[in-house]
Structure formats: structure tokens, C-alpha cells
Amino acid sequence: MSLRIDVAGLRPERVSVAPSPLAELGMALHALAEPGHHPGLQGWVTAVTAGLDPHLADRMCEADFLWRTTFSDLFLPCAGIPGRTALPGATLADELDLLDKLTDEQFVDCALEFICAPGYDLPSAGVVSDPELRRRAFDLAATRGPRQVRFTRRLLDDPPRVRAWLRQFLRDCDEAFFADVWARVRPPLAADARLKTDLLRRKGLAETLTSVSSAVTLDEEAARITVDKLVVGRSATGDGGLLLVPTSLGWPHLMVLHRYGWQPVLHYPVGSPEPAAPPSVEQLALRMTALSHPVRMRICRMLARSAYTTTELAQVHGVSAPEISRHLTLLKKAGLVTTRRRGRYLLHQLDVAVVARLGSDFLEGILR
Structure with missing residues (x-):
């Protein structure tokens, strides 16, 4: 599974890297609504929540479905501006002006994204x-709850009122809280944008995307960007551009705006603790499958304690050596077991470090 962006005909000057204060505010609201996604922000979330005005906290709950799942495309309104080459505003006020330029139809479609799940790629x-x-x-x-029904009614009856x-x-x-956050994160985000822009000019799009995340790759022959995520989607730059937006608050999320007719956007975390080569979604699925069989679980129990040959494992488990070999092949293909030679014997052992990371790798994979 992956998201794909067709970049056929994309001119280098139409690839832009720019921070977005409105997108960062959307990520801040998301972190406040789902702090479990962002363990590194727990202290900040606790401090902001404790200091919130109760009235603002109530309003924050009123439409939190706009940012609880991830955050709505309303927080990247530049992507919906005709021509599909607009950049984020330098200030939040500038970005709110861009938000005002979306048509009522665009605004409603984005606002209903997580409530009613309308067609996104159409x-x-x-x-x-x-x-x-x-x-x-x-x-x-109605299947989502009374708050969503009330919001949908207000939205469809009077879009301008909801926009205001x-x-x-x-x-x-x-x-209340974001101006201080933006003052702190804006300099490193601007610095990252300059570095990516310079890399784009010197090394090209492929290396720039690799520096964004190892989950993003460019097939130059097919003119296609692939983002390794646990979703399926397609987009195209067409005669528009491609926008890269760094976020300081976003890890572990790597989000892709691929709404039909909008400029594609990669919203990527900077300064994240992402491993040098995180497993792909396919590799994660392979590892989960490999560990789901009871015989392979028992094999892993032994291999976590010491190295064993295939014959030794077969004797302990009372099965044939070929059957053990089949199980070991799956475990090795999943990257869970290593093999080394000692004389004429092959010794197998569990890669404990890989297994220890499996939970966090899986969580990052589904939140990516």
C-alpha cells in the first residue's frame, strides 16, 4: 500500500519548500487532542491544557474532528488556490486570508472530510x-455522534458563519498559546526549508525527497513519487507544483495532501527520531505475519536465548528439519533471524533489537 504522486512534466522551479504557520497550528491542535500520538510533546500538552481558558477549551472540543484524526486540509489552504502553485503565508494572518479564498464548496468538502468521508480522490x-x-x-x-450532526447542520445551512x-x-x-510556539519553531523550520531548497537546486528532487523521509522515493523513469503509507491514494502535479512543508510538532506523522484538483503537499517532520532505515509497511506486515504462527513463536523463544542449528531446533520441537527450515526462511525474510557459519554448521539466532523495536515500528507505521 502507498500513496503515489504523478510528477510527469513537473518543472524544477515549481517544487517549493516552505513552513506554514497554519499547518503548524493544525498540528498543535492535533497534538492537544491526541497526545498519545506525540509522546515527546507530553510536557507541552500538559502545560497548555492546564493554562487554557475554559471557554476556549470548550470551543476546542466543538469541532475537534477537524484535527483529531490528523488535521483537515483546511490547514493547508494554499494548496486549493487556483493554479496549484500558491505558497503558505509568512504569518498566520496571511494564511487565514488564504483560507478565505477557498470557495464555500471547497471549505465544506474539507470540513466534512473526517465526518462524512466524501470522495477524496474524485x-x-x-x-x-x-x-x-x-x-x-x-x-x-449521525453515525459519528450528535456533535458531528450539529456541526454538519451548521456547516451546510450557513458556510460563511462557520468560516467566521x-x-x-x-x-x-x-x-492563547500558538504565537509562543511559532516564535520557537519558525527559525528551525525556515532553516530546514533553506537546506532542502539548496539540496533541490544542487542534487535534484530524488535526493531532496530522500532527505525528507526514507519512506518517500522518486521513480524518475516513471515520473512518480511513492510514499510508503498504510493507505492507498493517487495525485498528480499536472500543470501545477509540488509543495514540501516541514513541521516541528508532527513526528511520527508524514502526511500527504492528495485531494483531487489541489496542489500535492508533503507535510514532513523535522528533527524526528526516525531510524536511518525504518521498515516499510510491507516489511512490517511480513514481520507481524511471521510471528503469528505458534511454532515460529516457540522457535523465536529458543533463538532469543542462544544460537541453534536447524537440526537442533527440529529435535527440540519434534518436527522435520525441512519444516524447521521453512519456518526459519520466513523469519529470515522478515529480518527477525540472523544466520552465521561456524565450521560446517549454520547457527540461527533471533535479532532481539529488531524484535524490541517491532511495537514502536508498527505504531510509527500506522501513524506515518
């Missing part, structure tokens, strides 16, 4: 004006 369905689609939106919202509410809410968040 043209807008026109839910604002289509009575049948409105009924479907309410039906889907969201704008004021974001400004209040900036005053």
Missing part, C-alpha cells in the same frame, strides 16, 4: 447544493 460532489448528498452527509454524521467561527477560533488559539 471531483467535488457538490454537497452544498445537492439535496440528496446533503441527506447522505447527515446520515453519515473557525477564523476567530484560530486567532484565539494563536493568542
Whole structure:
């Protein structure tokens, strides 16, 4: 599974790297709503939560589905501007002005993204004006709860009112806690953007994407970017551009805006503790499958304690050597078992460090 971005015909000057204050505010709201995703921000989350005005905290819960899952595309409005080459604003006020430039249809589609799960890779369905689609939106919202129903009703009945509410809410968040956050993270984000821009100019897009994350690769022959994620999606730069947006608060999330008709955006964490070569989604699935068999679990128990030959394992488990070999082959293919030669014997042993990382690798893989 992966996300793919077709970059055929993409001109080098249309690849941009720029921090976004609005996207970083979206990530801050996400971290406050889901602190378990971001263990490194626990202290900050605790401090902000303790100091929040109760009224603002209530408003934060009113539409937290816009940022709880990840965060809505509303936090990257530049991608929806016609021409698909717009950049984030330098200030939050600039970005809120870009948000105002989205049409009501764009705004509603993005706001309903996590409530009603409309088509993401297809043209807008026109839910604002289509009575049948409105009924479907309410039906889907009802499965999510009363808050989502109330928000959907307000949104569809009066989009400008909800837009004004969201704008004021974001400004209040900036005053309450985000201005201090942005003052702290903006310099390293700007520095990373300069480094990536320089790398893009000197080494090209492939090396720049590799520096963003080892989960992002470019097939230059096919003119396609592949992002290794546990989702399937497609996008294309077309006659527009490609935007890379660094985040200081985002790890472990590597997010891809691939909404139909919008400029594709890679929203990537900087300064993250990502291993040099994290396992791919396919490798994670292979490891989970390899460990799910009871015989292989018992083999791993022995190999965690010492190195054994295939014959020794067969004798202990009371099965044939060929059967043990088949199990070992799967474990080695998954990268869980190493083999070394001692004289004429092959000794197998569990790679304890890889197994110890499996839980965190799996969590990072599904949150990526």
C-alpha cells in the first residue's frame, strides 16, 4: 500500500519548500487532542491544557474532528488556490486570508472530510447544493455522534458563519498559546526549508525527497513519487507544483495532501527520531505475519536465548528439519533471524533489537 504522486512534466522551479504557520497550528491542535500520538510533546500538552481558558477549551472540543484524526486540509489552504502553485503565508494572518479564498464548496468538502468521508480522490460532489448528498452527509454524521450532526447542520445551512467561527477560533488559539510556539519553531523550520531548497537546486528532487523521509522515493523513469503509507491514494502535479512543508510538532506523522484538483503537499517532520532505515509497511506486515504462527513463536523463544542449528531446533520441537527450515526462511525474510557459519554448521539466532523495536515500528507505521 502507498500513496503515489504523478510528477510527469513537473518543472524544477515549481517544487517549493516552505513552513506554514497554519499547518503548524493544525498540528498543535492535533497534538492537544491526541497526545498519545506525540509522546515527546507530553510536557507541552500538559502545560497548555492546564493554562487554557475554559471557554476556549470548550470551543476546542466543538469541532475537534477537524484535527483529531490528523488535521483537515483546511490547514493547508494554499494548496486549493487556483493554479496549484500558491505558497503558505509568512504569518498566520496571511494564511487565514488564504483560507478565505477557498470557495464555500471547497471549505465544506474539507470540513466534512473526517465526518462524512466524501470522495477524496474524485471531483467535488457538490454537497452544498445537492439535496440528496446533503441527506447522505447527515446520515453519515449521525453515525459519528450528535456533535458531528450539529456541526454538519451548521456547516451546510450557513458556510460563511462557520468560516467566521473557525477564523476567530484560530486567532484565539494563536493568542492563547500558538504565537509562543511559532516564535520557537519558525527559525528551525525556515532553516530546514533553506537546506532542502539548496539540496533541490544542487542534487535534484530524488535526493531532496530522500532527505525528507526514507519512506518517500522518486521513480524518475516513471515520473512518480511513492510514499510508503498504510493507505492507498493517487495525485498528480499536472500543470501545477509540488509543495514540501516541514513541521516541528508532527513526528511520527508524514502526511500527504492528495485531494483531487489541489496542489500535492508533503507535510514532513523535522528533527524526528526516525531510524536511518525504518521498515516499510510491507516489511512490517511480513514481520507481524511471521510471528503469528505458534511454532515460529516457540522457535523465536529458543533463538532469543542462544544460537541453534536447524537440526537442533527440529529435535527440540519434534518436527522435520525441512519444516524447521521453512519456518526459519520466513523469519529470515522478515529480518527477525540472523544466520552465521561456524565450521560446517549454520547457527540461527533471533535479532532481539529488531524484535524490541517491532511495537514502536508498527505504531510509527500506522501513524506515518
